[in-house]
Amino acid sequence: GNSVTQMEGPVTLSEEAFLTINCTYTATGYPSLFWYVQYPGEGLQLLLKATKADDKGSNKGFEATYRKETTSFHLEKGSVQVSDSAVYFCALTNAGKSTFGDGTTLTVKP
Amino acid sequence: DTAVSQTPKYLVTQMGNDKSIKCEQNLGHDTMYWYKQDSKKFLKIMFSYNNKELIINETVPNRFSPKSPDKAHLNLHINSLELGDSAVYFCASSLIFGASYEQYFGPGTRLTVT
Numbered sequence: 001g002n003s004v005t006q007m008e009g010p011v012t013l014s015e016e017a018f019l020t021i022n023c024t025y026t027a028t029g030y031p032s033l034f035w036y037v038q039y040p041g042e043g044l045q046l047l048l049k050a051t052k053a054d055d056k057g058s059n060k061g062f063e064a065t066y067r068k069e070t071t072s073f074h075l076e077k078g079s080v081q082v083s084d085s086a087v088y089f090c091a092l093t094n095a096g097k098s099t100f101g102d103g104t105t106l107t108v109k110p
Numbered sequence: 111d112t113a114v115s116q117t118p119k120y121l122v123t124q125m126g127n128d129k130s131i132k133c134e135q136n137l138g139h140d141t142m143y144w145y146k147q148d149s150k151k152f153l154k155i156m157f158s159y160n161n162k163e164l165i166i167n168e169t170v171p172n173r174f175s176p177k178s179p180d181k182a183h184l185n186l187h188i189n190s191l192e193l194g195d196s197a198v199y200f201c202a203s204s205l206i207f208g209a210s211y212e213q214y215f216g217p218g219t220r221l222t223v224t
Contacts, residue, residue: 032210034212036215038151042217042218043114043200043202043215043216043217043218044153044200044202044213044215045214045215046212046213046214049210049212051210087151089153093208093210093211096158096165096166096207096208097158097166098143098155098213100153100155102150102151102152103151103152103153105151
């Protein structure tokens with residue numbers, strides 16, 4: 001079956017620090033990979049996605065590269081802001097079925 | 111204009127009661143979903159519907175019964191509510207049932223069973 005493993009949180013960083021949230025997956029075939037973000041009290045929203053190997057998704061300074069050889073899709077941002085504090089979910093969709101990671105809570109302190 | 115909307119936003123009820131949550135999307139999407147998010151933020155898919163037809167049921171108890179009157183609406187009815195049903199329930203939609211399409215989530219319904 002499909003599975004997504006995310007770096008355990010919570011993660012606490014100072015403003016302007018570098019962020020990495022690790023995500024690895026298990027799936028047969030060719031899944032699409034996503035990062036979603038959930039701000040407090042809200043639903044999830046798409047942050048970025050990649051649909052094939054070596055694709056890089058990017059948005060709002062975040063980026064992630066679909067690495068088939070290491071089955072990974074790590075999320076990075078060069079300089080985080082207080083407003084990036086949220087829960088981040090790595091997810092894959094394979095043959096129409098979606099699997100989400102357990103979420104990583106990020107807190108950015110001024 | 112809200113893309114995916116849910117009502118109610120909050121629902122407090124007693125064990126044993128029956129309740130419904132409604133979801134509507136105005137994106138013209140074919141596929142809709144229900145998710146349950148527990149207090150640790152773990153997200154679990156419950157149901158997937160494509161063009162009003164149930165396509166995925168993730169071993170959810172029979173007390174949960176989704177209904178899709180049309181492509182734009184997916185409601186969730188829960189019978190005989192239990193304490194363990196307390197969670198945030200999210201509705202979502204995607205363009206078509208397929209691999210590369212992202213999902214659009216509603217704001218959630220926080221259900222508290224006392």
